[in-house]
Amino acid sequence: MKEGFATALEKSLVSCHSCHLVCQASAVHGKGEMICPRCGSVLHQRKPHSLSRTWALVIAAFIFYIPANVLPITTVTSLGKAQSDTIMSGVIYFIHTGMWPIALVIFIASVFVPLVKLFILIYLLVSVQRKWQWRPKDRTRLYRITEAIGRWSMTDIYVVTILVALVRLGGLATIEAGPGAIFFAAVVVSTMFAAMSFDPRLIWDSMETNYE
């Protein structure tokens, strides 16, 4: 076999998702599931129902994104006065007080990254479904980026957790987490699952069918 000129799919081989062992795909098309002889996970040619699962998770994330930004993520009670903050009002507060590096960190992690990630995933989904031929290598790279950046959105959730733990100074001030934080966590988790359920090999599959 010359290297790099046939895909595992064409040779009826299947590569294990978790340990990357290449196996014969004999039983995969039958009714029974095929199990990887090395690590024991179920083998699939491609991630199962990749497109529909990714779409579902992307749409869910978009829905969560709205309450995550509209509802308060923290409520500060200081000397009997309560003030609620959303993600954006927190960012604006930091800009006004001159702490723009912190404002930038929170804006990128909480607003920019989740949105960029969702739009890239939608672009990849559409490009696979429409069998676009445009630069598969760059699209694979885009996928790699979305997979890597998602975790950093958790920053704000951790900030809320730490503030809640620290600020409980007698009657002086308390900070409570708001419902927005739950929705925001849901955005982060569902976009992470969405990136995991997308199979980048689909980008290349549609290239080959059109080339032949």
Added chain:
Amino acid sequence: MSTASTIACHECDLLYELPALPEGSVAKCSGCGAVLQRHKRDSLDRTLSWTIAGLILFVVANSFPFLALKSGGLVRETTLITGVVELYNEDMRSLAVLVFLTSILFPVVQLAGMLYLLLPLKVNRLPWWKPALVFRFIRSLQPWGMMEVFMVGILVSMVKLAKMAKVVPGIAIFSFAILIFVLAAAASSLDPHLVWNRLELDS
């Protein structure tokens, strides 16, 4: 059933016959540029030592307060778990569980799992209980351990609170900071192909 050195790119499915890689070299897919395999120097020894260091630091980071807040005569100290407990008491259960899993449980399970696998392999034995299942499980936890993100969270909160009261960093924050690098070193010195091959050969 399986061919040992055959490998399919996990991102574009191209097949390769990989020869044994020289030390420290990387094989990349010519189609999409993904890293196929990376030969790590002394992978087993290095990962094992980073893992042990990580576990020690993890215990320190969780046993001591990492931040204290001073305002007037009041001092409030907090350990990693305090925030989780407070969220839980506030009826933010789902949030508390998520933070607990990603910043405490998953990282420690991963470290303990690596120790469980690598220690026997080091002395040429096979871990006694389902090593393949354990390795598969801790590999799948990889994206969900987010201690380095938590560190950024600590820094942001320190700046945020600096206006309200005096923030005093505790012992745990330093061990936590070192832990981030130790975890990164453990992850990058691990060669999963090597571990899978060893588990397969010995079984």
